Amino acid sequence: MRFEHKPGNNARESEERTARESAQSVDDLALDRVLTDFRSSVHAWSEAAHNRPRPIAAASRRAVWRKAAAWSLGSMLVIGASGGSVVEYRHRQEAARIAAAREAQQQRALAEERERDAEKELAKVDSDVAREVPNAMEPLAQLMTEDESQ
Amino acid sequence: MATAEELAAEEFARVVATHRQQIFRFLLASTRDMDLAETLTQDCFLKAHRHWSGFRGESSAITWLMRIAINLQKDHWRNRRVQFWRHTRSNAVDSEEASEWLPSGESSPEQQLLAREQVKRVWRAVDGLSERQRTVFLLRYVEEMDIAEIGRATGLSEGTVKAHLSRALGRVRGELGGRK
Numbered sequence: 001m002r003f004e005h006k007p008g009n010n011a012r013e014s015e016e017r018t019a020r021e022s023a024q025s026v027d028d029l030a031l032d033r034v035l036t037d038f039r040s041s042v043h044a045w046s047e048a049a050h051n052r053p054r055p056i057a058a059a060s061r062r063a064v065w066r067k068a069a070a071w072s073l074g075s076m077l078v079i080g081a082s083g084g085s086v087v088e089y090r091h092r093q094e095a096a097r098i099a100a101a102r103e104a105q106q107q108r109a110l111a112e113e114r115e116r117d118a119e120k121e122l123a124k125v126d127s128d129v130a131r132e133v134p135n136a137m138e139p140l141a142q143l144m145t146e147d148e149s150q
Numbered sequence: 151m152a153t154a155e156e157l158a159a160e161e162f163a164r165v166v167a168t169h170r171q172q173i174f175r176f177l178l179a180s181t182r183d184m185d186l187a188e189t190l191t192q193d194c195f196l197k198a199h200r201h202w203s204g205f206r207g208e209s210s211a212i213t214w215l216m217r218i219a220i221n222l223q224k225d226h227w228r229n230r231r232v233q234f235w236r237h238t239r240s241n242a243v244d245s246e247e248a249s250e251w252l253p254s255g256e257s258s259p260e261q262q263l264l265a266r267e268q269v270k271r272v273w274r275a276v277d278g279l280s281e282r283q284r285t286v287f288l289l290r291y292v293e294e295m296d297i298a299e300i301g302r303a304t305g306l307s308e309g310t311v312k313a314h315l316s317r318a319l320g321r322v323r324g325e326l327g328g329r330k
Binding site: 027030031034035037038039040041042043044045046047048049050052 | 171174175178179184187250251252265268269271272273291292294319322323326
C-alpha cells in the first residue's frame, strides 16, 4: 500500500509541525526562565545562609552550660555510686568486726568455762586425794611429830 | 623556602576558598537544612584534606569535591534511616520558605510573585524526585555542570545522567502545568 503525498497535505503537516515546534520552543523558553529563577533563588538563599552571622558565642555558652551540667551530673552519679559502695564496704567491715568480736568473746567465754571446769575437776581430784592419802600416811606422820618433840 | 607540605597546604587552602560556597550551596539545595549543609560542608573539606595527597587531578577539584559531598550526603541519609529517632531533629525548611529567596532584579512585584510561585513549584517537583534524580537535577540546573562532569561526580554513565535529567525535567514540567 502506498501513501499519496498531496501538496495540500504536506503544507498542513508542515504548518502543524511548525506550530508544534514553536509551542515547544515557547514552552522550553518558559521552562528555561523558571529554571534560571530557581537557580538565582538557590544562589541568593545559599549566599545569605553562607554569610549569616553565626551565634558562636551563644552556642559555645550553651555548649559550656550543657557540658558543665553533664559533668556535674556525672560527678554526682560517680560520687553517689562510689560513696554508696564505700558506705556499703564500711558497713560490711563493721559487721564483720562485730561478728569477729562476738565470736572471740564466745571463744573466750568457752575457754574460761573449760578452764573453770578443769579447775573444778582438779580441785575435786585434789580433795579426793587429800581425803584418801593422808589416812594411809597418818601413823607415820604422827611418829614424825612425836620424834621431833622428843 | 617553602617545603612541599607547606605548598600543598597553601594549594588546599586556595581550593577551600574557591569551592567552599559552591559545595555548601549544593548541600543546602539537597538538604534544605542550613546547619546540616554547614556540617556536611565541613566534613567534606575535612575528608578532602585527609585525602588531598591522593588527589591526582584526573578530574577537576570541584568534581572531586562534589563526589565527596554526594557520598557524605548519601551516608547521612542512610544513617538517618537507621537512626529513625533523629527525624524529629530535622531543621529542613519547606518549599514555601526555600522559594522566598529571589533576587529582586528589575522585575515588577507581579512578576516577582509569579516567579516565586514557579520556584515553589520547582521545589515541589524536586521533593518528588528520587535521590539520584535530585542530585543530577541540582548539579545541572543549579551548579550548571555539564553532563560529563555530572557523570564523573556521581559515578554514573552519561546516558544514565541524561535519563535521570529527562525524568526530572518531565516532573518539573508536570508541576509547572506544561507538557511532559
